[in-house]
Amino acid sequence: MEIMYNSTRSKDKKVTASQAILKGLSDEGGLFVPEQIPALDRSLTELKDMTYPQVAYEVMKLYLTDFTEAELKDCILKAYDDKFDTAEIAPMREADGAYYLELFHGATIAFKDMALSILPHLLTTAARKNHVTGEIVILTATSGDTGKAALSGFADIEGTRIIVFYPKNGVSPIQEKQMVTQKGKNTYVVGIHGNFDDAQTGVKNIFGDGELAAEMKEKGFQFSSANSINIGRLVPQIVYYVYAYAQLLKKECIKDGEKINVVVPTGNFGNILAAFYAKQMGLPINKLICASNENKVLYDFFRSGTYDRNREFVLTSSPSMDILISSNLERLIYLIAENDAEKNRELMASLTGSGSYTITEAMKERLSDFYGNYASEEETASAIRSLYDRTGYIIDTHTAVASSVYGKYRQETMDERPAVIVSTASPYKFTRSVMNAIGQNDSTEDDFVLAEALSGLSGVKIPAAVEEIRTAPVLHDCICEKDEMKQTVRKILGF
Numbered sequence: 010m011e012i013m014y015n016s017t018r019s020k021d022k023k024v025t026a027s028q029a030i031l032k033g034l035s036d037e038g039g040l041f042v043p044e045q046i047p048a049l050d051r052s053l054t055e056l057k058d059m060t061y062p063q064v065a066y067e068v069m070k071l072y073l074t075d076f077t078e079a080e081l082k083d084c085i086l087k088a089y090d091d092k093f094d095t096a097e098i099a100p101m102r103e104a105d106g107a108y109y110l111e112l113f114h115g116a117t118i119a120f121k122d123m124a125l126s127i128l129p130h131l132l133t134t135a136a137r138k139n140h141v142t143g144e145i146v147i148l149t150a151t152s153g154d155t156g157k158a159a160l161s162g163f164a165d166i167e168g169t170r171i172i173v174f175y176p177k178n179g180v181s182p183i184q185e186k187q188m189v190t191q192k193g194k195n196t197y198v199v200g201i202h203g204n205f206d207d208a209q210t211g212v213k214n215i216f217g218d219g220e221l222a223a224e225m226k227e228k229g230f231q232f233s234s235a236n237s238i239n240i241g242r243l244v245p246q247i248v249y250y251v252y253a254y255a256q257l258l259k260k261e262c263i264k265d266g267e268k269i270n271v272v273v274p275t276g277n278f279g280n281i282l283a284a285f286y287a288k289q290m291g292l293p294i295n296k297l298i299c300a301s302n303e304n305k306v307l308y309d310f311f312r313s314g315t316y317d318r319n320r321e322f323v324l325t326s327s328p329s330m331d332i333l334i335s336s337n338l339e340r341l342i343y344l345i346a347e348n349d350a351e352k353n354r355e356l357m358a359s360l361t362g363s364g365s366y367t368i369t370e371a372m373k374e375r376l377s378d379f380y381g382n383y384a385s386e387e388e389t390a391s392a393i394r395s396l397y398d399r400t401g402y403i404i405d406t407h408t409a410v411a412s413s414v415y416g417k418y419r420q421e422t423m424d425e426r427p428a429v430i431v432s433t434a435s436p437y438k439f440t441r442s443v444m445n446a447i448g449q450n451d452s453t454e455d456d457f458v459l460a461e462a463l464s465g466l467s468g469v470k471i472p473a474a475v476e477e478i479r480t481a482p483v484l485h486d487c488i489c490e491k492d493e494m495k496q497t498v499r500k501i502l503g504f
């Protein structure tokens with residue numbers, strides 16, 4: 010069955026999957042969504058004996074219906090290869106009564122690699138299918154991890170250029186070093202004086218700029234996005250939920266059909282939305298537990314039905330979740346409005362205008378699959394410490410937010426179903442905060458020395474991604490103001 014995509018803000022124009030991936034964002038600013046969410050057509054017992062790439066094919070074929078079998082399999086095999094340091098791709102680790110799904114075994118040691126390893130291949134295949142001849146310019150805003158994962162995925166990919174904007178003072182030292190040392194003649198990295206929301210808004214404005222689009226077209230360029238607003242990011246993220254469930258079944262940790270809880274450290278709402286799609290496809294998930302840091306706009310939303318970004322932006326130890334405008338929530342809003350693009354557009358206009366919106370009671374009732382809570386900075390550190398003390402397992406700050414929130418959920422609900430906690434980054438990406446949390450706050454200034462100490466404590470080898478940047482030269486030093494992003498893009502493209 011062919012699945013077409015329409016915008017969350019307009020139902021009229023339908024596009025194919027490959028066209029949706031190419032465009033990234035719809036013309037009126039909406040996000041592309043499948044007209045309907047397909048059901049899994051393989052049983053869980055069949056899936057449990059499949060490898061990660063095989064599961065990826067079974068899930069992605071249901072969404073990317075205009076890709077041929079050969080095209081899709083080719084993309085999958087190019088993505089999930091030895092760039093990952095384990096053949097399992099997404100291994101699971103049991104600790105303290107929960108299953109930590111480690112999504113950080115790719116090239117840049119954060120979960121963004123799960124989708125960004127494949128997006129460049131999906132995109133270049135989509136370009137070929139749609140006879141796009143111009144160069145594709147990937148514009149991306151990052152809170153730290155998307156940037157490096159996208160740079161790494163697109164570096165030296167023929168027919169593409171990638172420009173990444175990051176908040177100059179809003180990412181970890183390792184994250185920044187990873188980006189500014191990026192090789193590849195088609196890569197550009199720009200720090201902005203502003204936060205992630207400024208970067209994301211700037212990118213969205215450039216996308217929506219009709220004049221610039223016309224000029225781009227004339228000069229043989231076309232924009233696309235590597236952010237999780239791109240459906241080509243969302244679909245590959247559904248895969249690991251199905252894979253995790255199948256693996257639990259294979260290891261006899263659960264019975265076929267038994268419901269599990271899923272806990273996701275959330276920022277832009279992409280990862281947890283993928284879990285929601287997996288549930289809609291028939292995966293036996295009970296609650297989707299949405300974990301926020303002190304930027305707890307989502308927690309407040311699930312409680313009150315009001316989304317309100319008018320608050321102070323807090324810089325936390327989990328910077329990839331320092332976000333007040335969770336872009337992918339729009340896809341959920343659209344669904345709970347029963348695919349009413351008009352209603353969704355109205356709410357999003359209110360968000361742009363006054364910075365907030367309130368959903369109806371009927372919409373709120375459709376959120377019962379979700380549970381939201383948050384962890385303070387102290388609770389996050391304490392989650393790292395207590396897990397380490399009890400089990401010796403060391404998690405990163407983002408995963409710790411999820412771990413802490415899961416503790417609160419269990420206490421509140423007494424729900425003891427098996428739970429998968431999504432582990433979104435390697436502790437080596439946030440070494441200083443992690444070491445502080447476990448009371449090893451050495452006064453050393455050097456993050457690499459700290460990484461060695463962390464390795465000593467955890468017995469886990471320092472990942473190649475960290476070793477690599479230790480001595481790598483800085484290749485990018487461009488900085489701009491948040492209102493200069495468009496000029497910067499023009500300059501990079503040589504206009």
Ligand SMILES: *Cc1c(COP(=O)(O)O)cnc(C)c1O
Nearest residue numbers: 154276277278279280329433434
């Ligand atoms: C991006 C990111 C998140 C948040 O994921 P969303 O899909 O934006 O909700 C959480 N943890 C880490 C380490 C990340 O890089």
